Amino acid sequence: MSVARKPTIASDRLWADLMALGEITEPGAPYTRRSFSPMFVTGREWLRQRFHEAGLDTRLDAGGNLIGRLTGSDPKSGTIMIGSHSDSVPSGGRFDGIAGVIVGIELVRALRDAGCILKHAIEVVDFLAEEPSEYGLSCVGSRAMAGRLSEEMLCYRNAQGELLAAAIDRMGGDVANLMTTKRNDVVSFLELHIEQGRVLEEARVDLGIVSAIASVTRAEIHFEGRADHAGTTPMHLRSDAGLAAAATLAFVAAEAARYALMGHGHFVATTGVLNLSPNAANVVPSKAHLIIDIRAEDAMLTDSFLSVLEKQTEMIAQTSHVKRAGWKILSTTKPAQCDPDLRRTLRDSAKSLGYSTLDMASGAGHDAAFIATFAPSAMIFVPCRDGRSHTPDEWAEPTAIAAGASTLLETIMRLDETLNIHSSTEISI
CATH class of the missing domain: 3.30.70.360 (Alpha-Beta Plaits)
Known part of the structure; x- marks a missing residue:
């Protein structure tokens, strides 16, 4: 790791981006960007521009996942992946999934602003269609990356008769080459998410360290x-x-x-x-x-x-x-256990920054559950007001989002020093 100065989260910049993406919504139905819809594509174009401005090399993989990559100094070290989703349920909120993607962008900006070059590559991912889609399937992009998108699923149709496979291609994916979506270079995956419940708020705890996804x-x-x-x-x-x-x-x-x-x-x-x-x-x-x-x-x-x-x-x-x-x-589906070492690093990072933590399971499904099938994965929860989610009333405080982002940044810095996949050749993506 090469560090000019200690990287820090610009909380105002992070919050401004969260609010700006929230404004990209179907008229009269805040905050709605359904996967595969024109409004979803508009939101993705906004994200793509933010990826570019952050200095990320941006692409769409065969599963329709939007990926921004910051190359590391050691090609043999592998990739630390951060991600979530930008699609929403109808009349959803401004934080569910979206916070995890925007925080990923801010982490990269913080590293670049500080002149910090990590050994590991960093990738920020907006997974396609995490929420249940009109094709009757959720977590489409993360299933694809995990090799869990079956031929039967690809033949699911929406009400207009369009195949899921055709919809993925329409989003810029390449279903004919889905095998190229599977990854062997990811050494850790981290996802920040609002809790979507009241446990942290009622316990007055800053952050949740997810033990497993139910x-x-x-x-x-x-x-x-x-x-x-x-x-x-x-x-x-x-x-x-x-x-x-x-x-x-x-x-x-x-x-x-x-x-x-x-x-x-x-x-x-x-x-x-x-x-x-x-x-x-x-x-x-x-x-x-x-x-x-x-x-x-x-x-x-x-x-x-x-x-x-x-x-x-x-x-x-x-x-x-x-x-x-x-x-x-x-x-x-099967429960997905979060990696104990990543959980420990998240917990230690939060403590070093003065944040309290609580180990807790996630009752909601997340993309991390599928990434955990091929790479060590962990999640961090931030409190949301009254536990409200999947509603326009969904709200998380700016300080809570910043606390989660700072903890992830500290975690990535620590992982860059400790992770080693012992590879003798450059890892392909």
Whole structure:
């Protein structure tokens, strides 16, 4: 490492960029830049310009990820990657994902302003489509980089019939050459993100050090009963699918609360979808459709919960005099453990700067979960007001963003001194 002076974060510059990108939004729907949309492309062009101004060599990889690279002094040292995403949910916020990308740009500017040349290359990445897209898939770009974007996924279509593969190419990717997206040079990946919860705020802790990113599993359940007149059918003669759905919803909440107290890390479960048919006030429901969202730091808890839920819903169907007509696991991911050494470095860096930290799991999914499948990865959380996210009310204080950025900068400086991948040849990207 060559250092002219100690690099520092320019918090005003960082904040100005956050606010400026937030202004690139669909009219009347702040703050909206849906992946694959024209407004998303506009936001990316703004980012590309910021990458260029920061002195980054900028490109799009085959998976449609926007990457800015600052070459290191030692080509054999590998790459320290920093990233998140710039797409949003409809009427989302100015910080979710965006903060991680803007902080990455500011880290590079801080290094260059100080005349600091690292041995490792630094890359800032805006991953394509981290949020659930209109093609029914999230984390598209990080899946591609991890080699986890299957042929089946590439054939997913949006409502207009466009293939996901075609959409990636439309964003500047190159699906025919996706194998070139896979990386062997990344020695560490770091992602800054707002917490999207209230833990840090209520504990009055400056930063969260993420221990693991929870798995996400979704189970679909169908109950079938019989439609009858709500006023004339005696209670003991009903076959009420709505009653079975209500019993399931209550069971999921109670059982998830029990699992959360088992001491195996983060566990939550939610009945997020509940549809009744015919959905009329004066008709006993004949059908019920539910989707249960289960998130766990320990995969064994998910397996156990699903087993219990499957048995319980069959019993609920019998006692409600209905048929459980469907049980299906719609999707599932594995928990991603954050690298212990990177977590330790983040924690030590924060302490050296006077910031308090708390080890915590992430209940939300992130690009880091897929990058962790091929490179050591870690995340740092900054508090957000009232835990609000995926809403225009989403807010993080400038001082909180600056604290996270300063901690990442200190971490990168330390990693540059300690990481060594023992390569005898130059690493290709």
